[in-house]
Amino acid sequence: MPAPPSLLEQAAPRSAVRRPELRTNLLTAFVILTNVLGNFSLSWGMKHHAMHLGASPLPYIEVIFSPWVLLGTTLLIFWLLSRMTLLGWADLSYVLPVTSVGYVLTAILGRYFFNEQISWQRWTGTMLIVIGISLVGLTLPNTTGRGRGQLR
């Protein structure tokens, strides 16, 4: 006797149930893209905003409304919401490794756009982080069986 459909299968379109990997991969790509571009915009804005940030909140507010920081903040809000959704679909210890490619992309952007000097230790460290997080990604995506409910 076939098992009754889960809540996810009842709520989602049939094509989405058939291709959960595609859905998860697309969302993962979006999470990575918004994170990398958001961090890049933030850094660009902070580097071009000659100001010393202290304990007072006013300088922080002024920085937030500068164009590049505003763009970076907007992208990181999209990153936050999309990652939150992804965390509902997969383990925390799965989401962390698959989004790790962002570290490498960020280092490359820093090297080519900000002309940052990246020593061999930093490159090695970055690669070790990616290898480590990728190893974690080889394990089962969901080990708890949770994540079937629907946000309503």
Add this chain to the structure above:
Amino acid sequence: MKWAMVWTVVACTAIADLLQSYEMKRAAVAAEDLRPGRWGSVLAGIVQRVPLVAAIFFMAISFFAFLKLLTLADLSFAVPVTAASVVAETILARLILRENVTVLRWAGVFFVASGVVLLAA
């Protein structure tokens, strides 16, 4: 000061991710809710959940600490070094979320920790 900001980012990120993972597993966002017309209802659902609001609070602290860190260090240092949160989050995911952390997963955590040490060298 630089390392104080690093640890603030790491601690707050770990707490925020644990809260999000716990709450979003309990009630996930459906695929069709990702359409632009439904973003409002999804946001309304999120702000009514205390663990998610608490997670956003900790992420805000992490965000401002990260802004400060960017003024103190290179982007290529600031972003990868905050990967130390992976170590803290794996331990907490095992203890609190009861995720099955295998030998392979611990090996990955070791590589990440080694990478963070190299970044600090």
